[in-house]
Amino acid sequence: MTAAQEDPDWAGLRAVLPRATAASRPFWDGCRRGELLLSHCNVCGHVFYYPRRHCPSCAALDPGWKRSTGRGQVFSFTVVAVSFHGSGWESQLPYTVVLVDLDDGPRMMSRLIGPGRESVASGDRVEVVFPEIDGQRLPFFRKSG
Numbered sequence: 001m002t003a004a005q006e007d008p009d010w011a012g013l014r015a016v017l018p019r020a021t022a023a024s025r026p027f028w029d030g031c032r033r034g035e036l037l038l039s040h041c042n043v044c045g046h047v048f049y050y051p052r053r054h055c056p057s058c059a060a061l062d063p064g065w066k067r068s069t070g071r072g073q074v075f076s077f078t079v080v081a082v083s084f085h086g087s088g089w090e091s092q093l094p095y096t097v098v099l100v101d102l103d104d105g106p107r108m109m110s111r112l113i114g115p116g117r118e119s120v121a122s123g124d125r126v127e128v129v130f131p132e133i134d135g136q137r138l139p140f141f142r143k144s145g
């Protein structure tokens with residue numbers, strides 16, 4: 001299913017696509033399945049984002065994974081009105097970059113899409129969605145009311 005079939009508001013979305021690393025590959029595989037996975041330390045229990053080989057709390061190696069609820073609230077945001085990726089990016093302007101405090105703990109930077117993105121405020125509730133862009137599903141957020 002393409003992004004446009006899932007939600008008409010997703011049609012035409014563009015993004016700079018990620019390159020998976022050994023540490024982040026399970027995260028991107030989760031996105032492909034519509035799951036937001038967070039790293040979870042098997043030693044101290046710390047839940048963290050972004051994916052990395054060691055726990056930022058206790059430095060233990062080889063953390064596991066925990067499925068996030070994908071829900072949280074906007075900590076802060078900015079509206080980007082200038083293309084940083086050349087003229088091919090202008091169709092995306094303006095777009096909203098959000099810092100989301102996930103209910104699971106970590107803070108995550110992402111993009112806010114969908115209705116109401118122009119009137120976002122700190123504290124707004126959001127939920128993750130996974131539009132497909134050029135074959136990659138990305139963890140973006142939309143307002144959840």
Ligand SMILES: [Zn+2]
Pocket residue numbers: 041042043044045046055056057058059060
């Ligand atoms: Zn730890």
